[in-house]
Amino acid sequence: MVNTLKRISDFYVVGINYRNTDADVRGDFAISTEQYEHLLSIAHHQHIDELFILSTCNRTEIYATSSSAKQLAQFLCSVTKGSIEVFMQHAYFKQGKLAIEHLLQVAAGLDSQILGDYEIISQIKKSVKLAKEYNCIGLFCEKLINTTLQSSRAIRSQTKLSSGSVSVSFAAVKFIQQQFEQTADKKILLIGVGKIGRNACKNIVNILGTKNINLINRTAEKAESLAKELGLNYNKDKSFEQQAQEADVILVATNAATPTLLKKHIEGSGAKLIIDLSIPYNVAAEVAELDGVRLVNVDELSKVADETLQNRMLEIPKAEEIIAEHISEFKNWYLMRQHIPVIKAVKTTLETIQQNHQDVLVAQPMQSSDKIQKVLNNMAAQMRKNNQRGCNFILAINDFMTRS
16 A cells, blocks of 8 residues: 555646446446556556556546646546547546546546446445556545545445445336337347346346246356346356347447347347447347347446436435545545644654653653653644644644643
8 A cells, every 4th residue: 555645736636437428438447457556567667656447337437646637537538449649538637636526426426427336336346456556546435435434335325325226237227118018929039147137137137027038158157157046047048149139129238349149140120129238238239220129338328217206306416415525524624634644643743741840740651651641642733733743843832831
């Protein structure tokens, strides 16, 4: 861990999200695990001591301490398919308190494509865990992340911002429900059983009330395991193409670097609803050209209206208050960490004064130690209030001499 406390003004977030880019552009800047690990491995050589990256279907963001936001943009784009020029056209840059506030809003689900989507928390934790393995989380980010998680938990427990079942995977199932009067007779194929795929699958079972679902996954054991858990079909004898052609509804959640479902896989097999839950897209664009095929992606799913979202809107002011409280607590911690060297120096000076007057104080050593602690506590309170280092050093010594 980097033990030097970074300045708040050196903390940035640089990124793009669903507000300023469509899924095609976001796909060009999606960061894979391998790319993320590479960036973490070279970060210190680029004089970036603390960082973590969020890359989801909604956003690609780098949070880091740096000398400039542009450096972080160039650093991020050094491994992406998209160019730095395109990134700069769409990107937002936030510094200091605004960057901290943005992180807490993201973690709360306030900046999610579907308001209150709580899945982002696990993605933050996963990102930070990997960054720690590469020694890229220091004293500043460690505390900030803890503050972020505490704020998110408080919002979840004290508001209804994340109440009800609303997420990208939930929206996908609601969309299916809107397209068909009856879903029990529809053959559903789920390609990819990662977290989003698993959630979508469980929502299909619980909301649509059907188990007419086939599962396909790169790691066959995972698909077989989920099929057994939910009582679904897992047919290892049929090919990928055969299962795709037989399906009425196909959900793709494979998170691959290139399209998984191609035009040739389903050409001539009739009408289908295909939902691409992946970023970058994992369904080839030309699939939409086929007669009878309806292709939707995560951006379109975010528009699915639901009463739950309206209720969540009412909780935004409460969530923002909680975020403001936690930012204030973080700033107080930061100020105190800044003052620790001064406080330690004052303590050493006072203890030296105490030793030099041992003949006077020896009869009451405990009282003398208590006086030092009271002086330090008073000094810390004044420093939090006034943020004046040198002046408080002198005042503390005067205070101690007066108490003595």
